[in-house]
Amino acid sequence: MRAVTWQGRRKVSVDTVPDPIIKEPTDAIIKVTSTNICGSDLHLYEVLGAFMSPGDILGHEAMGVVEETGSSVGDLNVGDRVVIPFNISCGACFMCDHGLQSQCETTQNRDQGTGAALFGYSKLYGEVAGGQAEYLRVPQAQYTHIKVPDDGPDDRYVYLSDVLPTAWQAVEYAEVPAGGTLVVLGLGPIGAMSCRIAAHRKDCRVIGVDRVTERLDRARAYCAEVIDLRSEDADAVVADLTEGRGADAVIDAVGMEAHGSPIAEAAQTASGFLPAPVGRLVMKNAGVDRLAALNSAISLVRRGGTISLSGVYGGVADPIDMKTLFDKQIQLRMGQANVKRWVPEILPLLTAEDPLGVESFATHRLPLDAAPGAYETFQKKEDGMVKVVLQP
Ligand SMILES: NC(=O)c1ccc[n+]([C@@H]2O[C@H](COP(=O)([O-])OP(=O)(O)OC[C@H]3O[C@@H](n4cnc5c(N)ncnc54)[C@H](O)[C@@H]3O)[C@@H](O)[C@H]2O)c1
Ligand SMILES: [Zn+2]
Ligand SMILES: [Zn+2]
Secondary structure, eight states: OEEEEEEETTEEEEEEOOOOOOOSTTOEEEEEEEEEEOHHHHHHHTTTGGGOOTTOBOOOOEEEEEEEEOSOOTTOOTTOEEEEOSBOOOSSSHHHHTTOGGGOTTTOBTTTTBOSOBBTOTGGGTOBOOSSBSEEEETTTTTSOEEOOSSSOHHHHGGGGTHHHHHHHHHHHHOOOTTEEEEEEOOSHHHHHHHHHHHHHSSEEEEEEESOHHHHHHHHTTOSEEEETTTOOHHHHHHHHTTTSOEEEEEEOOOTBOTTOHHHHHHHHHHHTSOHHHHHHHHHHTOOOBOHHHHHHHHHEEEEEEEEEOSOOOOSSOOOOHHHHHHTTOEEEEOSOOHHHHHHHHGGGOSTTOTTOGGGTOSEEEEGGGHHHHHHHHHHTOTTOSOEEEEO
């Protein structure tokens, strides 16, 4: 089959690789019909390269049709149309029972000290072959699937794999009070969808923040205000709008590669050039994140407010402003999305009326072979690219 593979720092290719096969009774094979590129893939493309091996298949936002099943996949059947959650979870352990599917105890990576295994997400998360491919092997398939109706385009459902539940969790964790103000930092797919979900579900004022023209323009329809960091001071604008208090809640949808942290950026870049075993040691012991977005969140949130982090962080030696977090009595919630936890609430919104605008969310629909160029364009934020759906 054809698959998008990681080959090195800022280098992906599309190769012919062996078709996946059933290895466990709980496996299924999916014929992939749509598969997205995510901001999380950009971390692998750049700063987490030390945890990748050349040839690893990328991707964790796939949907398709069940092609083959093992003998123990519950009610999953060949021919079912399914979206595959980015976390692999069993549905039966303590964590899954508590709605913490991204911490599943059956698929946790205890050797790495990390949570549930993820598709296409490096040695840190189980080195499971990803979904940017013609076929995908799904472990724990009895639970790691979302059945969707046979009608309606893929675009209606494909974001259930990650963008929708991640943004939903970000908004839930933000706990913005009725009539309150929510600031969303970063208007990539996750931040943009967080604005849409908050505007749709919560009685609150949403303020979107970014530094890319098309991303700000797209968010205007769903936000009361947008702030362009290139020309405006977010602290001053938010203070003005909130009687000087700050926002009730702030979502950080940027993560560890935030713009505006030059020293950490240099450290990340340097570690990317080390041989992989050394790079892994450096990232695990001295690795740093670019904290510009988290620091803005700490500054923008009001005293007693909540910060909800959905941007991915991976460093261990980060100088965090504990004094301000403590003094302002800030609540902090974060983590990989527990995809299946939120699906029952999201599915009723995926209708022809399309209140969240999912069917027009993709800016680019491309064949799988176009992936190398798409990664580059997405990383550089060129050509108005916000979300790419690849069609194998
Ligand atoms: N928690 C989860 O389960 C989960 C799931 C998916 C993605 N993510 C993470 O969410 C983050 C966003 O993902 P995405 O797909 O939207 O990616 P993206 O890279 O397209 O979006 C990030 C946006 O942040 C903006 N930005 C950069 N620096 C900024 C700053 N200092 N202040 C404000 N905005 C800034 C960029 O211009 C960009 O538009 C990534 O870190 C990704 O790994 C987390
Ligand atoms: Zn993703
Ligand atoms: Zn589990």
